Amino acid sequence: MPDYELARGLLDPGLFSDNADAMTAFYASEAGLPFLERLQHSDTYAELFFTLPPGKLKIQASTEPMDPASSGYRELLLARSGIDDVRRLTDPDGLAVTLVPVGHRGVAHAGYVVRVPHVDAQRRFYVDGMGAVDVDGGLRVGDTMLFVEEADRAEAPTPAWRRGFTYITLIPHDCEAALDALLAAGAEPSMRVLRLADRCLFAWVRDPNGNWVEIVQYAELSGPLPDVARLDQHWDEVTKWREEGVPF
Numbered sequence: 556m557p558d559y560e561l562a563r564g565l566l567d568p569g570l571f572s573d574n575a576d577a578m579t580a581f582y583a584s585e586a587g588l589p590f591l592e593r594l595q596h597s598d599t600y601a602e603l604f605f606t607l608p609p610g611k612l613k614i615q616a617s618t619e620p621m622d623p624a625s626s627g628y629r630e631l632l633l634a635r636s637g638i639d640d641v642r643r644l645t646d647p648d649g650l651a652v653t654l655v656p657v658g659h660r661g662v663a664h665a666g667y668v669v670r671v672p673h674v675d676a677q678r679r680f681y682v683d684g685m686g687a688v689d690v691d692g693g694l695r696v697g698d699t700m701l702f703v704e705e706a707d708r709a710e711a712p713t714p715a716w717r718r719g720f721t722y723i724t725l726i727p728h729d730c731e732a733a734l735d736a737l738l739a740a741g742a743e744p745s746m747r748v749l750r751l752a753d754r755c756l757f758a759w760v761r762d763p764n765g766n767w768v769e770i771v772q773y774a775e776l777s778g779p780l781p782d783v784a785r786l787d788q789h790w791d792e793v794t795k796w797r798e799e800g801v802p803f
Contacts, residue, residue, distance in 0.1 A: 556686045557736035559727045562776040564697030565610030565664055566685075567724040568631055569769060570650070571624065571717055575616035577647040579603060585644055586633060586652055588612055607633070607665060609698055610726070615716075623649075624717030625710050627677075627766040630668035631720060632700070634659070650720050661691030666700035667723065671764035672709040676741065680763050684740030685725065699723075712765040714800035722759075722767035730756040730772035737768065745802045746793070749786045756780055759796075 572578045582588045588605035595601045603614040630651040642654040655662055671677045678694065681687035681701055687694035693702040715721045727733035730748055738744060742760035745767075750756050756772040774780050786793065792803040 557684055557733070557740070559729050559732040559736055561697050561726060562728045562773065563610050563726040564699070565607065565726075566667075566696055566699040566701075567607070567610045567613060567726065568628075568665065568667065568720060569613050569615065569722040569724055569767075570648070570720050571615045571617070571621060571715065572648055573617050573619065573621040573718060574647050575601070575603065575614065575618075578614055578616070581644075581646050582612065582614070586646075586654070587635060588633075609664065613724070621716065621718040622713070624719035624721045625713045626717075626719055626721050627669045627671045627706070627712060627764055628667055628720040628723065629670045632660070632662050632666035632668070634662045634664055634666075648718050660700065660702070661693060661695065662700045664698045666693065666702060667720075668702045668704060669766070670704045670706040671766070672706050673764055674703055674705050676763040677703050680737075680740050680742065684737045684742065712761070712767065714796075714798060715759070715767045716797040722769050724769040724771055726771050726773065726776070728772065728777040730758055730770050733770050733772075734758045734760065737770070742768065743802075745800075746796055747803060748783055749789060749793075750780055750783050751786045753780065756783060 583590050591604040591606050599618045605612040632653045634657045635654045644652045681694050685696045687696045693700045741763045746759035748758040758770045795801045
């Protein structure tokens with residue numbers, strides 16, 4: 556088991572979009588996720604949060620056009636009480652979103668289909684880096700089900716700043732410890748630990764198949780944050796990372 560504890564059980568799904576109004580309407584109405592908050596970071600960029608107990612779904616929204624993403628994250632499964640059958644939807648950006656009865660395929664809250672060329676390496680990463688266990692034909696990490704499938708063809712994931720489901724977020728009590736554990740499990744370093752005001756610490760890695768994983772330590776869950784480098788001190792590097800995938 557990795558040497559850190561989760562502060563929240565859900566691996567939050569992270570989407571990027573240049574179609575914020577339509578995406579907001581879809582996730583709030585058709586997918587049934589209550590809108591939580593909007594964080595406006597610039598005139599063209601905002602983070603939109605939706606309640607997905609016990610975590611959140613986040614859309615990083617831009618008014619500037621985005622190219623489509625290539626990613627191993629191919630389908631979002633959302634458990635819904637009160638439904639008896641599987642309901643297959645597609646969000647405005649083309650992502651498969653499937654509403655399922657609670658417990659379907661072991662999904663109590665959310666599940667993700669991850670298609671990758673190297674299945675064994677992906678599974679080992681989730682087990683060694685996130686403490687995943689085999690359940691109902693998938694892997695459970697906290698409150699999240701991960702279904703790892705072999706991709707039809709190898710396709711390198713694009714930088715995170717692309718339209719689509721491009722990353723998942725791990726929420727530990729200790730960002731540094733979780734980063735170390737993911738790197739030891741085969742992740743590739745991508746973004747160093749940074750601090751966003753008094754809200755959180757965050758870092759990014761790529762899993763063994765190149766897919767993005769964000770690590771976030773929230774002050775509201777884990778207490779006062781250590782004094783590390785601030786986001787606003789490294790905005791140029793972050794911009795180059797998100798748009799070109801250049802690590803720092």
